[in-house]
Amino acid sequence: MNTLKSIQHCIASPFVNMGPIRLRQPLPSEGIENVDPFILLHHYGPYAISEFNNPFDLGPHPHRGFEPITLLFKGEQFHRDSLGNEMVVKAGGVQWTTAGHGIVHAEAPTKEFVQRGGELEGIQLWLNLPAKDKLMPPNYQHLEAAQIPKIVSADQKVQLNIIAGNQKEQIGLIQTQTAVNVFTAVAQENGMLTVDIPQNHQSLLYVLEGIVLVNDTQVLKKGENQMIVFNQDGNSIQFEAKTTSTILILSGEPILEKVTQYGPYVMNTQTEILEAMRDYQQGKMGYLY
Numbered sequence: 001m002n003t004l005k006s007i008q009h010c011i012a013s014p015f016v017n018m019g020p021i022r023l024r025q026p027l028p029s030e031g032i033e034n035v036d037p038f039i040l041l042h043h044y045g046p047y048a049i050s051e052f053n054n055p056f057d058l059g060p061h062p063h064r065g066f067e068p069i070t071l072l073f074k075g076e077q078f079h080r081d082s083l084g085n086e087m088v089v090k091a092g093g094v095q096w097t098t099a100g101h102g103i104v105h106a107e108a109p110t111k112e113f114v115q116r117g118g119e120l121e122g123i124q125l126w127l128n129l130p131a132k133d134k135l136m137p138p139n140y141q142h143l144e145a146a147q148i149p150k151i152v153s154a155d156q157k158v159q160l161n162i163i164a165g166n167q168k169e170q171i172g173l174i175q176t177q178t179a180v181n182v183f184t185a186v187a188q189e190n191g192m193l194t195v196d197i198p199q200n201h202q203s204l205l206y207v208l209e210g211i212v213l214v215n216d217t218q219v220l221k222k223g224e225n226q227m228i229v230f231n232q233d234g235n236s237i238q239f240e241a242k243t244t245s246t247i248l249i250l251s252g253e254p255i256l257e258k259v260t261q262y263g264p265y266v267m268n269t270q271t272e273i274l275e276a277m278r279d280y281q282q283g284k285m286g287y288l289y
Contacts, residue, residue, distance in 0.1 A: 005234035013226035045121030057108040063099035075120035081105035082286025092145025102285030157191025180252035187241035203251035210245025
């Protein structure tokens, strides 16, 4: 029997400045440190990228102790890392990096995309790793849009993309370290879908574009309230699109461990942060030029 999860918080998605990049950051935000195991959510773009405007060229930088994930909705990005991976991620695609004990990577719109111009939009998500996995070997996974399992609603108006986790017997292809669901959805006007979410998962729904009624009670709209965090009750989330909408749904079993973060490192203690900084400076996370 489906029972809807109750709503814990309804949150705006305020703009923050990250160097030359202006983006939305609903997580963390005032009053909400994380939605364990998710510790950061950035919504960047849409940016009009051209040879005269390309702020999203991120040079080599390190990570340790978590999984930085990019879900690309518009445009093209080129990823390269200290493991030797070089990959073009296109709209609808996913790059899922397990930083583990350390990885250095860089990402930027492809040169071809910059030359021809176009819109760039994506979600950057930070997924925590439990203490036992924080120093595991780093890894990189890539999915193109065509590879991602999909579910279509009974009214044929909603497509749910199963990136990680499972839904209605469809299983995501991303290999995860903890129990998580990462779904995106594109919904036409009046499209409706009920999504199964385990009761013990922390969960959220974020609207990138459009107007969405959630659980028959709360309206989300870009530029106003854009994210809902749910309580650990019930076993489903329902949404109905009032206009054509793009939606992100996340859920995960909480890790329930202390988090200590500094810049690109997410560990459990301050000592581990200092060790990460030292290891990067000594080249123990690899090199990328």
